[in-house]
Amino acid sequence: MQHHTEPRPAAADAPRAQRRQWFGLASLLLPVFLVSMDASVLYLALPRITDSLRPSAAQQLWILDIYPFLLAGLLITMGNLGDRWGRRRLMLCGASLFGVASVLAAFAPSAGTMIAARALMGVGGATLLPASLALIGNMFAGNRARDRSLAIGIWSAAFSFGTAVGPVIGGLLLHHFWWGSVFLINVPVFVLLLLTGPVLIPEFRARTSAPFDVLGVILSLGSILPLVYAVKTVAAHGLSISMAAVAAVGSMVLVAFVVQQRRSRHPLLALDLFRNRTFAVAIVGTVCAMATFGAMSYLTGIYLQSVLGFDVLAAALLGIPTSVVVAYFSMRAPWIETRLGRRATFVAALLAAAAGQLLLLILGSGGPAWGYIVGTVVAGAGYGTLFTFTSAVALDAAPPERAGQATAISEMSFELGMALGVGVLGSVATAVFRAAGPVDDTLGETLERAAVHGDPSLAAVATQAWVDGIHVTVGVAAAILAATAAIAWAALRKR
Known part of the structure; x- marks a missing residue:
């Protein structure tokens, strides 16, 4: 061959x-x-x-x-x-x-x-x-x-x-x-x-x-693994001194990695790709967008099962319309970009995702389940467009011999965004939930206690507190997406 x-x-x-x-x-x-x-x-x-x-x-x-x-x-x-x-x-x-x-x-x-x-x-x-x-x-x-x-x-x-x-x-x-x-x-x-x-x-x-950047590999793993671990652990168990220390170590190694990459003659990560303004905006915007997508998926998954009482398979089936829309707009993104241009496509996708997040404000402790479908479908149109947009920008930004590095950065932005969404925005919802009064650390534990003690009022308080947590989080997510759209609109204007 x-x-x-x-x-x-x-x-x-x-x-x-x-x-x-x-x-x-x-x-x-x-x-x-x-x-x-x-x-x-x-x-x-x-x-x-x-x-x-x-x-x-x-x-x-x-x-x-x-x-x-x-x-x-x-x-x-x-x-x-x-x-x-x-x-x-x-x-x-x-x-x-x-x-x-x-x-x-x-x-x-x-x-x-x-x-x-x-x-x-x-x-x-x-x-x-x-x-x-x-x-x-x-x-x-x-x-x-x-x-x-x-x-x-x-x-x-x-x-x-x-x-x-x-x-x-x-x-x-x-x-x-x-x-x-x-x-x-x-x-x-x-x-x-x-x-x-x-x-x-x-x-x-x-x-x-050129020699392979072994030190870069060690430093990249030494920064990414502790940071992802800290974010996931904080999401599951709340902030602790030990996790703050793990995150601090990861952050320090990340700084060392960036310094080493800038000085290396043959770096592992092509930091000069970030001089391409469209690439830099797309990657940062994707981290923010994926954080809101990750949080939405995580919080609504718990909502469907623990608040509305659907089993896992029924909850998964309710997610199918959104996945079809995401897949459709992933494939239609090039057509949209041809009509609107790259800048307007990126901004419109972010705003559609924000609108879908805000539609989830209609969710209550008794439903409606169709409210979940409407909100996530509208958001899915934006997210599907974004997925293809970022992948295409990553491939365009690098010469063919460095396409693997560029696409790895794009994939990394998806993974990092999802982890941050569940960790950071998930923690916002959990904080609102725990502030509601006599609840346990999680909704599942509280509902279990309510069932054991035959206390429907506790179950009602807990489910409403979780809904309140979702409302606050989707508001924050929509604000993040709108702010990202405004920054992208300004940063991607032709000079």
């Missing part, structure tokens, strides 16, 4: 993409769909896994968190490695690792083995996302801009749709089979990728003899 180093720029009269390229794109979507689905599936399976493997409270937390920790921590490293070593090769190695780890997780005899399997899945997942998006840039580089944009939109749609349908597929599997089935469904999909990938997807790597 020939190694491509300089794809042709897409000209106005560039040819249409061929059928083989679209088949190659379909092959690339397989791992993206599964990686996005995997996080949401595990929440469903956890009660059964807990019954079977008897993990301690700490082990249970690590079964959930080790995967997103390593996924977020290794994205930048793997993006850089793919540029050098070969994106297709790295992606297929990552797919093999993910598949083997899935089998290990399905038949894990102990909690320790399950944690190890989840860790390996996190490492595999980190290779798949930046490589797959960067390869789309390579595969469609010589074609019409319209085809390339559509390919990026389809990639974004697969990612967002995987997150949404994960609970539905997981719920159906758990209804009919044992808990290991939610991991085993990964295996045939990755086998299919390993068979089709070498045939349909071209290899790409940068021609460079």
Whole structure:
């Protein structure tokens, strides 16, 4: 297979993409769909896994968190490695690792083995996302801009749709089979990728003899892992001195990482990409937007199950309209950008997300469930557009040989935003909830106590307090999105 180093720029009269390229794109979507689905599936399976493997409270937390920790921590490293070593090769190695780890997780005899399997899945997942998006840039580089944009939109749609349908597929599997089935469904999909990938997807790597930035890898992990861990722990258990110390250590290492990257002749992270104003605004805007998206998903998920009393599968089905809208607008984003221009598209997407957040103010302790659907669907139109916008900007910002680094930064902004949303905005809702009076640390614990003592008034106070927490949080989220839109409108004006 020939190694491509300089794809042709897409000209106005560039040819249409061929059928083989679209088949190659379909092959690339397989791992993206599964990686996005995997996080949401595990929440469903956890009660059964807990019954079977008897993990301690700490082990249970690590079964959930080790995967997103390593996924977020290794994205930048793997993006850089793919540029050098070969994106297709790295992606297929990552797919093999993910598949083997899935089998290990399905038949894990102990909690320790399950944690190890989840860790390996996190490492595999980190290779798949930046490589797959960067390869789309390579595969469609010589074609019409319209085809390339559509390919990026389809990639974004697969990612967002995987997150949404994960609970539905997981719920159906758990209804009919044992808990290991939610991991085993990964295996045939990755086998299919390993068979089709070498045939349909071209290899790409940068021609460079520059040394690999090992110190940068160590410092990036030393900053990202403590920060993500601190944010997640604070979200679950509130702020403590130990978590403040962990966050402080992560912040100090992050400063050291930035200084080292600026001085390094061959840095791991291309900080000069941030000189591109559109790229910088898109990345910062995406972190803010994903924080509001993460908080909305987390808080409304608890609302549907604990306040309105839906089971997990019913709650997942109620989320399907939003996922369809997110997927649709992910694919329509290039068309919207053609009509409105890049600046107006980004701002309109942020404002649509803000409007959807504000519509959730109609939710009360008795519903309506349709209020949840309306609010999240309107927000989904904005978020779907944003997903594709940021991915396209990331690919446009870097030369082909550094596309892996640029797409890794874009993926990192999604992961970081989600973690901050659940951690920071989730804490706002929890603080409002706890201020309501005689409630426990969580809504679930309070409702359990109310049921044990036969105290409907306590249950009513608790559910109303959670609704109040949602109202305050969606107001804050809408304000963040509106402020981000105003900054983007000012920053992206033509000079």
